[in-house]
Amino acid sequence: MSHQKTIDTSFGSISPAEFFYRNRQMAGFGNPTQALYSTVRELVENSLDSCDDAQTLPLIDIEIQSVKSEIITVKVSDNGTGVPSEQVPQAFGQVLYGSKYSQQQKRGTFGLGVTMAVLYGQITTDSPVIIHTRTQNSNGHLYRLLVDVENNLPLVESNEELQRNNVGTTVIVQLKGDLKRAQDRIIEYLRLSTVSTPHAKLSLKIDDEIHVNLGNWSNTLPEPIRPSKPHPRSVDMEVLRRLTSRHGEKNLDDFLCKSFQKIGPRTSARFLRFMNLNPNRTISELTRDELAQLAQALRKYDGFERPDSKCLSTIGKSDFLNATTSVFNVRFAEYASRGVNEWQGNPFVIEAILATGDDFPRSDIPTLYRFVNRVPLLYDSSDDVLTRVLKRVNWSRYSVSSSEPVALFIHLCSTKIPFKAAGKQSLASIPEIEHEAHQLLKELGRKLGKINARANRSVRETKKMREFSKSFKQIVKFSTTLAGYDEVPSTDALVKQLFEVEPDE
Numbered sequence: 009m010s011h012q013k014t015i016d017t018s019f020g021s022i023s024p025a026e027f028f029y030r031n032r033q034m035a036g037f038g039n040p041t042q043a044l045y046s047t048v049r050e051l052v053e054n055s056l057d058s059c060d061d062a063q064t065l066p067l068i069d070i071e072i073q074s075v076k077s078e079i080i081t082v083k084v085s086d087n088g089t090g091v092p093s094e095q096v097p098q099a100f101g102q103v104l105y106g107s108k109y110s111q112q113q114k115r116g117t118f119g120l121g122v123t124m125a126v127l128y129g130q131i132t133t134d135s136p137v138i139i140h141t142r143t144q145n146s147n148g149h150l151y152r153l154l155v156d157v158e159n160n161l162p163l164v165e166s167n168e169e170l171q172r173n174n175v176g177t178t179v180i181v182q183l184k185g186d187l188k189r190a191q192d193r194i195i196e197y198l199r200l201s202t203v204s205t206p207h208a209k210l211s212l213k214i215d216d217e218i219h220v221n222l223g224n225w226s227n228t229l230p231e232p233i234r235p236s237k238p239h240p241r242s243v244d245m246e247v248l249r250r251l252t253s254r255h256g257e258k259n260l261d262d263f264l265c266k267s268f269q270k271i272g273p274r275t276s277a278r279f280l281r282f283m284n285l286n287p288n289r290t291i292s293e294l295t296r297d298e299l300a301q302l303a304q305a306l307r308k309y310d311g312f313e314r315p316d317s318k319c320l321s322t323i324g325k326s327d328f329l330n331a332t333t334s335v336f337n338v339r340f341a342e343y344a345s346r347g348v349n350e351w352q353g354n355p356f357v358i359e360a361i362l363a364t365g366d367d368f369p370r371s372d373i374p375t376l377y378r379f380v381n382r383v384p385l386l387y388d389s390s391d392d393v394l395t396r397v398l399k400r401v402n403w404s405r406y407s408v409s410s411s412e413p414v415a416l417f418i419h420l421c422s423t424k425i426p427f428k429a430a431g432k433q434s435l436a437s438i439p440e441i442e443h444e445a446h447q448l449l450k451e452l453g454r455k456l457g458k459i460n461a462r463a464n465r466s467v468r469e470t471k472k473m474r475e476f477s478k479s480f481k482q483i484v485k486f487s488t489t490l491a492g493y494d495e496v497p498s499t500d501a502l503v504k505q506l507f508e509v510e511p512d513e
């Protein structure tokens with residue numbers, strides 16, 4: 009007879025909001041310092057994305073006020089597109105809801121950031137988020153709302169029509185935060201944001217004590233970007249299944265040309281010949297095996313051009329250099345970019361600046377400043393693939409030493425950023441990105457090496473010249489006395505001619 013006890017196991021499921029409520033550290037809301045920093049970051053990030061959509065120079069006001077100890081109010085206003093009234097509840101009160109899931113470079117990725125700030129605010133201070141927004145088609149709406157965590161739904165407390173002077177959005181979140189600890193990081197984040205978004209003007213006020221104006225360093229708007237279709241090399245069975253259910257009636261030739269970028273009639277004909285498939289068959293006729301073979305061949309076929317880069321927005325040489333030298337005291341700065349490349353069919357570009365100047369810490373490797381899709385990353389740098397690449401380069405080869413402070417500003421932009429976690433702080437290792445970043449850093453290292461070698465040569469020459477000049481003067485003085493002259497002739501011009509450098513005295 010079995011004496012086994014029955015164990016009561018209860019099963020269930022939780023909503024995405026509940027998941028992030030339980031695991032908020034995964035989204036950058038693990039403690040009061042990080043939560044305050046992340047709230048500012050998420051609100052500013054959304055404002056900048058919205059100004060890009062509006063094709064306008066961003067004017068963003070950030071106000072942080074301590075209501076009482078540890079209770080902080082964060083208010084961020086922008087001149088972006090505004091949010092259509094009917095979208096406000098879900099955009100701000102539902103986790104994983106957003107407008108940035110298309111194939112183009114955006115700062116926002118998950119549809120999570122602002123809702124996490126709202127959620128954190130409500131669980132720590134029991135207060136709703138306030139959103140005052142106006143689009144081109146409305147005069148303004150004011151919402152107060154919370155998140156129904158168990159059901160991942162917005163709970164609207166109030167909604168009224170309220171005139172807002174200009175098109176744009178103001179968001180006010182109250183939360184428990186550690187302002188003293190977060191303050192420096194917030195200021196650093198905003199300063200660096202104007203390096204990666206040089207056309208933005210940011211104003212920060214903290215408790216009527218600190219008032220900082222940052223930017224803008226450029227008056228030129230970046231070229232507008234457009235979402236692109238998937239590249240054939242980014243296809244897996246899930247993508248193919250979805251496209252098939254949408255375009256099932258199309259023949260193979262038409263299906264390939266309409267569904268993917270970089271496939272026109274000629275490429276499609278070549279590819280189908282290579283696959284030995286009749287171009288007139290409809291996509292819904294293919295068996296599961298044939299679909300799997302098609303997905304694999306789309307990923308492997310090397311006759312497709314590289315992905316489109318019109319969906320990317322780099323900072324660009326002159327803006328990046330100008331912004332860096334406006335924010336930091338820079339002696340020398342050199343820019344390099346590797347052009348468009350791809351990882352799993354996603355286009356990416358890496359651009360970087362190597363700079364020297366007394367604002368940077370002294371070290372035998374450059375101090376790293378990381379940016380992705382124009383957002384500075386300040387946390388978790390030790391886990392990041394870019395830090396690993398930085399350490400792989402032999403900097404002493406390029407005469408980088410602790411005697412001259414060097415910094416490296418590196419910007420990766422892509423339609424898909426391989427973040428390690430929902431907090432968007434560090435990048436996973438992707439071989440293509442790692443390779444390109446490594447090549448780029450070596451290229452910048454060589455440029456700096458050449459400049460350092462030239463400077464060292466000139467220091468050596470100057471030293472030699474000074475020694476020669478001293479002895480030469482003594483010889484001339486001695487010869488003058490020997491020849492019975494009173495006036496010793498000047499030797500400077502002769503020495504200068506010999507060494508082709510300016511004498512020191």
Ligand SMILES: Nc1ncnc2c1ncn2[C@@H]1O[C@H](COP(=O)(O)OP(=O)(O)OP(=O)(O)O)[C@@H](O)[C@H]1O
Pocket residue numbers: 050054055058086088089090091099100105106107108115116117118119120121122123124177
């Ligand atoms: N200031 C704003 N102006 C216009 N739209 C906004 C603003 N703030 C939020 N939104 C809208 O709300 C949506 C949700 O924002 P949220 O920050 O949660 O996600 P996201 O920005 O899409 O991605 P991520 O989780 O990476 O931040 C956005 O996709 C956007 O459509």
Ligand SMILES: [Mg+2]
Pocket residue numbers: 050053054116117120121122
């Ligand atoms: Mg966001």
